[in-house]
Amino acid sequence: MPYFDAASAAPLHPVARQALLAALDEGWADPARLYKEGRRARLLLDAARQAAAEAVGCRADELVFTSSGTRAVHTGVAGALAGRRRVGHHLIVSAVEHSSVLHSAEVHEAAGGTVGRVAVDRHGAVSPGSYAAALGPDTALACLQSANHEVGTEQPVAEVAEVCRAAGVPLLVDAAQSLGWGPVGGDWSLLTASAHKWGGPSGTGLLVVRKGVRFAPPGPADERESGRAAGFENLPAIVAAAASLRAVRAEAAAEAVRLRELTERIRARVPELVPDVEVVGDPVHRLPGIVTFSCLYVDGESLLHELDREGFSVSSGSSCTSSTLTPSHVLRAMGVLSEGNVRVSLPAGTAAEDVERFLSVLPGVVAGVREKLGVAAQAPGAGPREAAGGRAGAGEGARAGEGARAGELVLDTLGRRCPIPVIELAKVIGDVPVGGTVRVLSDDGAARLDIPAWCEMRGQEYVGEEPADEGSAYVVRRVS
Amino acid sequence: MPYFDAASAAPLHPVARQALLAALDEGWADPARLYKEGRRARLLLDAARQAAAEAVGCRADELVFTSSGTRAVHTGVAGALAGRRRVGHHLIVSAVEHSSVLHSAEVHEAAGGTVGRVAVDRHGAVSPGSYAAALGPDTALACLQSANHEVGTEQPVAEVAEVCRAAGVPLLVDAAQSLGWGPVGGDWSLLTASAHKWGGPSGTGLLVVRKGVRFAPPGPADERESGRAAGFENLPAIVAAAASLRAVRAEAAAEAVRLRELTERIRARVPELVPDVEVVGDPVHRLPGIVTFSCLYVDGESLLHELDREGFSVSSGSSCTSSTLTPSHVLRAMGVLSEGNVRVSLPAGTAAEDVERFLSVLPGVVAGVREKLGVAAQAPGAGPREAAGGRAGAGEGARAGEGARAGELVLDTLGRRCPIPVIELAKVIGDVPVGGTVRVLSDDGAARLDIPAWCEMRGQEYVGEEPADEGSAYVVRRVS
Numbered sequence: 016m017p018y019f020d021a022a023s024a025a026p027l028h029p030v031a032r033q034a035l036l037a038a039l040d041e042g043w044a045d046p047a048r049l050y051k052e053g054r055r056a057r058l059l060l061d062a063a064r065q066a067a068a069e070a071v072g073c074r075a076d077e078l079v080f081t082s083s084g085t086r087a088v089h090t091g092v093a094g095a096l097a098g099r100r101r102v103g104h105h106l107i108v109s110a111v112e113h114s115s116v117l118h119s120a121e122v123h124e125a126a127g128g129t130v131g132r133v134a135v136d137r138h139g140a141v142s143p144g145s146y147a148a149a150l151g152p153d154t155a156l157a158c159l160q161s162a163n164h165e166v167g168t169e170q171p172v173a174e175v176a177e178v179c180r181a182a183g184v185p186l187l188v189d190a191a192q193s194l195g196w197g198p199v200g201g202d203w204s205l206l207t208a209s210a211h212k213w214g215g216p217s218g219t220g221l222l223v224v225r226k227g228v229r230f231a232p233p234g235p236a237d238e239r240e241s242g243r244a245a246g247f248e249n250l251p252a253i254v255a256a257a258a259s260l261r262a263v264r265a266e267a268a269a270e271a272v273r274l275r276e277l278t279e280r281i282r283a284r285v286p287e288l289v290p291d292v293e294v295v296g297d298p299v300h301r302l303p304g305i306v307t308f309s310c311l312y313v314d315g316e317s318l319l320h321e322l323d324r325e326g327f328s329v330s331s332g333s334s335c336t337s338s339t340l341t342p343s344h345v346l347r348a349m350g351v352l353s354e355g356n357v358r359v360s361l362p363a364g365t366a367a368e369d370v371e372r373f374l375s376v377l378p379g380v381v382a383g384v385r386e387k388l389g390v391a392a393q394a395p396g397a398g399p400r401e402a403a404g405g406r407a408g409a410g411e412g413a414r415a416g417e418g419a420r421a422g423e424l425v426l427d428t429l430g431r432r433c434p435i436p437v438i439e440l441a442k443v444i445g446d447v448p449v450g451g452t453v454r455v456l457s458d459d460g461a462a463r464l465d466i467p468a469w470c471e472m473r474g475q476e477y478v479g480e481e482p483a484d485e486g487s488a489y490v491v492r493r494v495s
Numbered sequence: 496m497p498y499f500d501a502a503s504a505a506p507l508h509p510v511a512r513q514a515l516l517a518a519l520d521e522g523w524a525d526p527a528r529l530y531k532e533g534r535r536a537r538l539l540l541d542a543a544r545q546a547a548a549e550a551v552g553c554r555a556d557e558l559v560f561t562s563s564g565t566r567a568v569h570t571g572v573a574g575a576l577a578g579r580r581r582v583g584h585h586l587i588v589s590a591v592e593h594s595s596v597l598h599s600a601e602v603h604e605a606a607g608g609t610v611g612r613v614a615v616d617r618h619g620a621v622s623p624g625s626y627a628a629a630l631g632p633d634t635a636l637a638c639l640q641s642a643n644h645e646v647g648t649e650q651p652v653a654e655v656a657e658v659c660r661a662a663g664v665p666l667l668v669d670a671a672q673s674l675g676w677g678p679v680g681g682d683w684s685l686l687t688a689s690a691h692k693w694g695g696p697s698g699t700g701l702l703v704v705r706k707g708v709r710f711a712p713p714g715p716a717d718e719r720e721s722g723r724a725a726g727f728e729n730l731p732a733i734v735a736a737a738a739s740l741r742a743v744r745a746e747a748a749a750e751a752v753r754l755r756e757l758t759e760r761i762r763a764r765v766p767e768l769v770p771d772v773e774v775v776g777d778p779v780h781r782l783p784g785i786v787t788f789s790c791l792y793v794d795g796e797s798l799l800h801e802l803d804r805e806g807f808s809v810s811s812g813s814s815c816t817s818s819t820l821t822p823s824h825v826l827r828a829m830g831v832l833s834e835g836n837v838r839v840s841l842p843a844g845t846a847a848e849d850v851e852r853f854l855s856v857l858p859g860v861v862a863g864v865r866e867k868l869g870v871a872a873q874a875p876g877a878g879p880r881e882a883a884g885g886r887a888g889a890g891e892g893a894r895a896g897e898g899a900r901a902g903e904l905v906l907d908t909l910g911r912r913c914p915i916p917v918i919e920l921a922k923v924i925g926d927v928p929v930g931g932t933v934r935v936l937s938d939d940g941a942a943r944l945d946i947p948a949w950c951e952m953r954g955q956e957y958v959g960e961e962p963a964d965e966g967s968a969y970v971v972r973r974v975s
Contacts, residue, residue, distance in 0.1 A: 016531070018524075018530075018532055020524075020525070020528065020530070020532075023524070023525045023528060024523060024524050024525050024727065026523055027519055027520075027523050032519060035519070036516075039507055039512060039515070039696075040507075043504055043505075043506055043507050043691070043697065044498075044500075044503070044504050044808075045500070045503045045504050048500065048503060048808070048810065049796075049799060049800070049803065050498075050500070050799065050802075050803045050807075050808035050809070051496070051803060051808065052498055052500075052808055053808070082562030082563065082566065082698065082726060082729070083562065083725070083726025083727050083729075084726070084727070085717060085725050085726035085727065086562065086725060086726045089714055089715050089725060093714075114717075115715065115717070115725075118715035118716045118717065119715045121715065121716065122714065122715045122716075209727070211523070211727060216519075216729075216731065217523065217727050217728065217729045217730060217731065217732075218562065218698040218699075218729030218731075218732055219698075220726070233714075234569055234573075234602065234713075235569050235595065235598035235599045235601065235602045236598045236601065236602075237565060237594075237595070237598065245563070245565050245566060245569060245595070246562060246563025246564070246565035246566045246700070247504065247563050247564070247565065247689070247691060247697050248697065249562070249563075249696075249697045249698030249729070249732070250697060251696065251697065251698075252697075252698055252729070252732070316529075319529060319530065320529070322530075323529065323530045323531060327530075328524075328528070328530035328531065328532055328533070329530070330528065
């Protein structure tokens with residue numbers, strides 16, 4: 016059954032499994048001890064550190080193993096900020112960082128620091144110029160991911176590192192999504208990664224702090240891992256992580272070409288096969304295995320559920336699927352549609368037939384979910400009237416009641432969740448004349464993102480958001 | 496080759512290995528995801544939590560898995576202190592806690608909190624009365640280990656928990672050394688443990704926070720493990736930890752009897768076989784597998800090295816073996832000899848023959864180290880003159896020079912490390928008349944512990960420590 020969520024966790028690489036098994040027998044003792052079991056463990060730890068450092072492109076004594084990528088980020092950000100607290104308390108992050116970076120930034124703010132969040136373009140990429148503009152004399156640290164975990168867009172890390180270097184500010188690169196594909200170029204100062212993203216075991220991340228970078232590890236003192244990762248070393252996992260990184264790298268060039276063809280096929284075919292779809296993320300500067308798209312008039316949770324029933328395990332940044340009810344901060348920062356969002360992230364070794372089967376199944380799945388929501392199927396590229404469908408039920412919540420302005424239709428979707436507000440909007444847009452407006456009342460946060468995105472996709476004009484008694488009013492002008 | 500350092504890390508239990516292997520195949524996916532691989536991982540995680548909670552004696556929703564026992568302690572202490580910051584900022588710990596607790600206390604002090612350190616008796620045990628006396632209206636948290644990691648002494652946890660409960664103060668129990676043997680009794684509030692101490696894998700600890708205990712997890716927010724253990728769950732290790740805890744518990748009662756006999760044999764035989772040995776730790780209230788003793792006139796590092804050559808892997812709290820140059824804080828708090836310290840901690844399944852072989856090898860090893868240091872062999876219980884041995888070289892550093900008082904001999908051991916100061920003291924004590932004193936000048940921290948301990952063992956009077964131009968002067972009066 017195809018598992019297409021490698022960006023969450025990749026299945027264990029066979030080399031990781033072998034190395035883990037061997038290290039369970041040889042590497043359970045305390046590497047700080049001087050007796051033979053301890054010395055053997057120390058040798059394994061040293062060898063793993065050397066191998067990982069070679070893959071990263073750093074010195075072995077710059078790299079420590081942490082208990083997860085998240086932990087590496089938490090320690091890296093806090094340690095670099097503390098190390099440079101005399102310089103200042105300003106932290107710069109991109110708006111599309113992993114939650115571990117953003118949550119670190121929130122803690123920094125709560126402790127009195129300041130945070131600058133660098134915007135991204137519609138593909139999810141930052142520009143080096145934005146970082147240059149954000150850097151100030153009190154900037155202690157800047158953070159940038161090597162590539163985005165939700166849409167696969169690669170960031171201009173080397174250029175941003177140069178900008179930071181010129182300003183004397185260390186750059187921390189979260190390389191969780193890319194390290195399996197290759198080293199991170201450029202003159203960065205700190206780097207974090209997570210083994211289970213490249214096919215290594217869970218329970219291991221890595222944190223690199225270049226020599227010369229001021230660093231004060233947070234939390235209670237601990238002598239393990241140069242004082243940067245408290246707790247007994249998880250040696251079997253560390254050994255497996257290093258061995259699998261080396262193995263994955265050996266296969267990376269060829270596998271990248273293969274996976275890129277498969278995701279390119281998804282990028283090209285999905286909009287042809289499924290009406291009202293937006294493929295998001297940079298079409299060129301992107302990771303080989305990730306492709307993300309959003310489907311109008313669909314809730315992500317139902318879509319994932321139906322795909323799971325068909326045997327496909329995918330993820331979503333859509334508001335409706337995760338435990339939280341806000342849309343993905345990444346899609347929001349990009350200003351793209353969040354509803355019906357699907358992230359396909361192919362693990363190494365994904366078979367082409369599995370991708371073909373996904374493409375053959377997807378249109379029916381999307382149509383099925385839309386049908387349940389009262390949206391009729393339509394051909395891609397059709398106009399708004401056709402897109403609305405199910406006109407019989409349209410306008411239930413629409414009224415030209417009290418407070419409504421001339422030539423304006425008020426659509427009350429209060430209390431209704433994504434994707435209903437957009438579905439209702441599509442149903443009634445044809446009821447106002449060209450030049451007239453629809454005023455959508457909604458208290459669902461996803462509407463803030465999805466109504467403008469719908470306008471962009473359907474060629475209508477998004478006038479703006481206004482405060483309302485409850486929730487917000489989103490005003491849309493019919494253009495065509 | 497006998498491995499006698501289970502208190503550092505126990506070899507992997509066969510059940511842990513089996514469970515780990517199974518979970519590598521079934522439990523690599525993200526348990527937060529809704530697709531089948533995620534649901535399967537969630538089921539494994541839930542089952543592991545239930546099993547571990549049963550073994551601890553708590554509700555499943557009170558227990559989270561951390562990346563190590565150290566991490567559990569760091570989070571537990573910081574979270575409980577933060578949760579009760581409105582009550583006060585006073586923390587109580589015993590003087591013989593694990594370094595993870597003591598380092599947490601140091602961080603708390605550095606942040607402006609206060610710490611009370613409860614003294615122990617000569618066996619290493621606290622008294623409930625001492626905790627009662629230490630508790631104040633501003634006490635936010637008290638910590639007490641279930642049993643000591645260096646000497647095996649069990650603490651009166653249930654009684655201390657009662658005292659804390661009466662004062663309305665939560666008690667955190669570090670159960671790292673004892674959880675494999677059985678649940679911790681009494682009405683404690685928080686509990687921490689480490690899987691690799693009971694034969695589980697490294698990379699997993701557990702933190703229990705009883706319902707109703709105010710708790711504010713430190714560090715950046717993270718939705719994993721109820722927000723108490725950031726980072727992707729190390730599910731294979733968690734599954735293996737829970738399975739092995741259950742397996743170890745099933746064998747615990749019988750194995751405890753067996754190991755207790757073996758350690759009792761070591762306790763009894765070592766002082767008979769080796770001269771000038773002090774067995775430390777409570778003779779009755781102690782863990783089944785740990786026995787600790789210290790040998791006069793020996794440095795721990797050489798002793799461990801020679802035992803390793805003979806095939807025995809043991810540990811030491813001795814100043815001379817670890818990376819730091821201060822003697823173990825545990826031995827110091829107990830006021831017992833630290834030099835030539837050996838901790839034997841038997842893993843489950845240790846063969847009686849291995850213990851016998853250890854007993855047959857030990858006397859020769861100690862004698863060999865003493866010989867290299869210029870200390871002649873002697874029969875146990877012999878007087879100080881005989882203990883000194885090698886009289887030809889005695890008094891090299893001894894002088895009755897300037898500044899020396901009447902009837903006093905000054906022994907300059909500045910720049911010389913443990914166990915030399917004590918060896919030299921033993922050599923010269925016979926040179927002063929009964930009633931006279933030897934003034935030992937030393938800048939080795941271990942002397943502060945070992946000279947009084949030597950006096951206690953040899954029936955001489957320890958007068959006290961005085962400041963000196965360099966290091967300290969330790970004054971000893973010859974009594975016999």
